[in-house]
Amino acid sequence: MPSRARITFEPPPSFAPAPSWLRRRAPPEMVTEALFYAGAALAALHPIARDDHRLGRLWRQRLALASATALARQSGRTEDEAALRDAWYLRRDSDDPGPAGRILNAWRQLGECDSGDVEAWIVALATSLGHPLNALPDQVVELAGRHAKREHTMPVLAAAEIAAASRRVLPNEDLVPLWLADAVLAHQLRWPAPVPLLAAQLSRGALRKAPQHLDGETVFMTALCTAYTTAAVAAIDRYNELARRAARLLAVAPTLRSRDADHTVSVLLIEDAQPAAQGKSASDRSSRRLFERLVALGAVRELTGRPAFRLYGL
Numbered sequence: 001m002p003s004r005a006r007i008t009f010e011p012p013p014s015f016a017p018a019p020s021w022l023r024r025r026a027p028p029e030m031v032t033e034a035l036f037y038a039g040a041a042l043a044a045l046h047p048i049a050r051d052d053h054r055l056g057r058l059w060r061q062r063l064a065l066a067s068a069t070a071l072a073r074q075s076g077r078t079e080d081e082a083a084l085r086d087a088w089y090l091r092r093d094s095d096d097p098g099p100a101g102r103i104l105n106a107w108r109q110l111g112e113c114d115s116g117d118v119e120a121w122i123v124a125l126a127t128s129l130g131h132p133l134n135a136l137p138d139q140v141v142e143l144a145g146r147h148a149k150r151e152h153t154m155p156v157l158a159a160a161e162i163a164a165a166s167r168r169v170l171p172n173e174d175l176v177p178l179w180l181a182d183a184v185l186a187h188q189l190r191w192p193a194p195v196p197l198l199a200a201q202l203s204r205g206a207l208r209k210a211p212q213h214l215d216g217e218t219v220f221m222t223a224l225c226t227a228y229t230t231a232a233v234a235a236i237d238r239y240n241e242l243a244r245r246a247a248r249l250l251a252v253a254p255t256l257r258s259r260d261a262d263h264t265v266s267v268l269l270i271e272d273a274q275p276a277a278q279g280k281s282a283s284d285r286s287s288r289r290l291f292e293r294l295v296a297l298g299a300v301r302e303l304t305g306r307p308a309f310r311l312y313g314l
Helices: 031-050 055-074 081-089 098-112 118-128 138-149 155-169 175-189 204-208 210-215 219-255 261-268 284-296
Strands: 311-313
Touching (some): 031 055, 031 155, 055 219, 098 118, 155 175, 155 204, 210 219, 284 311
16 A cells, blocks of 8 residues: 655744844943844844745744733733633634733734735734724824835834824723834835734833824833844744754654644644644544654643643644
């Protein structure tokens, strides 16, 4: 009997780590210094953000989870990354993910947007939060379109302007200014899809000062540049770690004998987590054995620490 054809995947490309001097630095004292650091960090991130390997989707999802966790914490919620992941992956598709889940949905939607399609941004932002499209003020929609059409010599400045302007229109809103800042930054840098960066590193106190940027103050601009510097370095580290795990998974993939092995590997490369549920052609029990083998081989991690309702991912 001939052996079945196997699906093979290209390993993810490798990228240089962020320069060490971006990690070992004192807080910038001047906005020009902060801009320099942010520009250098984003330049180091640029090749990863531009790359089209399938691992990029998983990378953006992990960054979306970090962004949602930070915003949930700042709004007084108790969900951590594990709780948000549980709420997302253990629900039925028709279930309401709840307030924290909608925050996560917004950031996941950001990472799946076409950075060149401003109308798609607005649809994704409004619907992921569970609002009708007309729930966003016209001023915010117009601001997004204006900043997307305008060419900036400094993309971080464009991100600062949209965050400051939308925060002035929506003074009690945290997610929308941060979301639009990342979207505008990606558009200006010609990234194929935005990368969730700012929310995980910019404090709520700094965001409250955003409207002052429109009056010529530099406090918010300095904070935003510092946040983008830290976020870009962390995103590079996260990608490189995922690439190492993906390479390990692809190295052991040919040894797997489960009928769903190729499909499982494919999903693991693009999705934050998977439950050990019945697959396309394998039973629940077979699926659990496959994941247990992957864990034993060091190719996959169990993400919950529970004996039941487990989730697996790189």
